[in-house]
Amino acid sequence: MALVRVVIFLKLFFLLVAEGFLINDESMSYNISLGSNLTTDTNPSWVSPSGLFAFGFYQQDGGFAVGIWLTTKPEITVVWTANRDDPPLSSNSTIELTGDGHLLLFTTYGEQKPITGQSDSESATSASMFDSGNFVLYNHSEVIWQSFHYPCDTILGGQELVVWNQLVSSVSASQYSSSGRFVLKMQGDGNLAAYPQNNYVGTSDSYWTTGTYAGRADSLSLNRNGSLYMMKSGEAQMVLNPSTSSQSRKNETIVFRATLNPDGNFVLYSHRFTNPSGNSTGMMEWEALQDPCKATGICGVNSYCYTTAGKAECRCFPGFLFFNDSRDGNFLGCYRNFADEEACSQRGLQLSYKITPFDNMSVAVFPYR
Template identity: 40%
Template sequence: MAAPIFILLPLALLFITATSQGQKAISLTDTLTPTSKSSWLSPSGVFAFGFYQRGNGYYVGVFLPRTSNKTAVWTYGRDSSSLPSNSTLRFDGGGRLVLQSAQAQDTYVATPNDTTVTASASMLDSGNFVLYNSDQKVIWQSFDTPTDTILGGQSLPASKELHSSASVTDPSTGLFLAIMQLDGVLALYPKGTPFTGEYGYWDSKTPNNGPNVTLHLEDDGFLYLLKPQGVYLANFTSQGLPKEDMIYLARIDPDGIFRLYSYDITRNDDWSVKWDVPTDRCSPKGLCGLNGFCVNVGQDYECQCLPGFVSVEDGNRTAGCERNFTAESCKNPTVSNNMQPVPNTTWEDDTYSALTSLTKDECLEACRQDCNCEAVAYNVSQSCYKWKLPLRFGRRVPDGNSNPQLYVKVGDTRSG
């Protein structure tokens, strides 16, 4: 009898084989805990679903276990408190995935979207965590409820949003969002603002294209907007050949920039930025919090405070600024309200009173005499705009005569 022949397959081919299989069944009797068996891996081991750690607590989500900080691409209950080490994940009798801990009430992480009972579950190599019924029909998937990220093979349908995380170490909802609008525009906004041009800080410039435009990311890093019937509306990156050892993700980051990243799983190095918008780091409105303004510094940015203000929280640029003195009553005769200039900045227009045909000195005096006035913007057309605190969406702009000059009231207590 001839000896058997063994063929050694290269690593890349082994990865393709695992990927093409697409799934590895998860036992519905399995239980996960943060400190023992903490996750279910995809066939290649590139993605995992389960507990990942941030600081002293844990979160439930989909992440890349081989990356240095276990990069999370989907998180459940991101605005709840982090989970303790005695938490568990298990399936109940109806196939719903239940999160349990001694400190909180049980919650359902994954619930089938119909009355069908879950027959199986899989963590796919696409980064999608999926529940199936007995006919192998998808009845729940993490791809349907993205948090801050879409992966290769995933899309963002019309009216759906991505919300940034608070920081690299805090997955709770942050300051910015990306929305696929019903007019066919992909747009970026500060959280909590109307979806109008006044508040947006970047958009795809594709209006009036109907309510069914979708943002797509392909496995080769091709990021684009697609209209019904397969019409390409906007290509943000170019098409290429998928590489079995390369992963792509598009994410709105804590700093409000929407970036496309690539990651080579064979090198285990850092993520590489392939595309990003906007390119001006200070464009995201509200990046420096209330009463702070953003200044570009090379490829980075810094936050500065209005005169008479200091940072609310050292090391947290988005926390904003607060007065470094106790405001005295403007009716107090021992208080002289100085008006300090803040040159070359722009802010949200939150005017409560507009005066015309005033000199600069008259404008400043009008604010001094008004107990409600905390700042004024004065321009060369002799218009004077009164503002109350807090000021928001501040950023440094190029010097120009057309930019209104901001002056902030700074109390100066004097002995009478």
């Protein structure tokens, strides 16, 4: 009788996957017992039941970082990183859910570092990697820690950004493990607002807000159907993307994520999978900024932002050169390719100055305003 029940369950499970209904299902998880471990070389990850998400080591900057990723192809999409801003890990590093119930990182240099924020008194009896992208530590049936409560630059379907919590962008589209230059903050005044990193004081200094003032919201929620809501006491107050209506088709699974991009734009993406082991199709569903140059401070000192084909492009002022002449480095700003002494040493009545006009330019950022 037990064997018949198991067969029926497996048939139902594969039917749900085939019909495209298994979308961020929090009830399905890969359970990890005490003593389980991962290594960078031989066993790098724990994968969710459908294979859509994985927790473990991913390659970064010639080494490794610890995180959670969506198994998109040809490249993975990292959605969470532990110990962000730490230097890359070397090979032969190990993750272990120890016998006393702590998730620890062991490096090749003998260092031991906690991966989660659990206290010494909170001991796990197991862990789970869910198909929602949530990694959870349990003490028997009690949740003692979960990655959904500590987002980096992304929230997933079924996840919330609660009051006083924030998203911090990554440095670049290829460097997930370092904090970038922008912050999206769920404020105590009921407003969701985006700022340059280390430069936010009040909502008036933000470059994008939801306008939900006077305590009208206490969280941002992304549901599993791809709708972004401003919530108050569990009730929807405003939907940010009313025109989004992506629906899964037969033999297809959709995963949604909302990410504060390295350029400061808050964007909702969908990833369609025909099967977990195959290629996926990603597309942008909604973006906060129609003009990416509206992100304050997107370009560094002595440079300005120019929108071309819907993308932000940084350009140097005349007489200046990029500090780093690469796609990601262009956001670092520009330096002078001349010295003041060159002009001061000139003899004669005419100095070699050239004034270049710029049309349709707005200069409204400290210290220029």
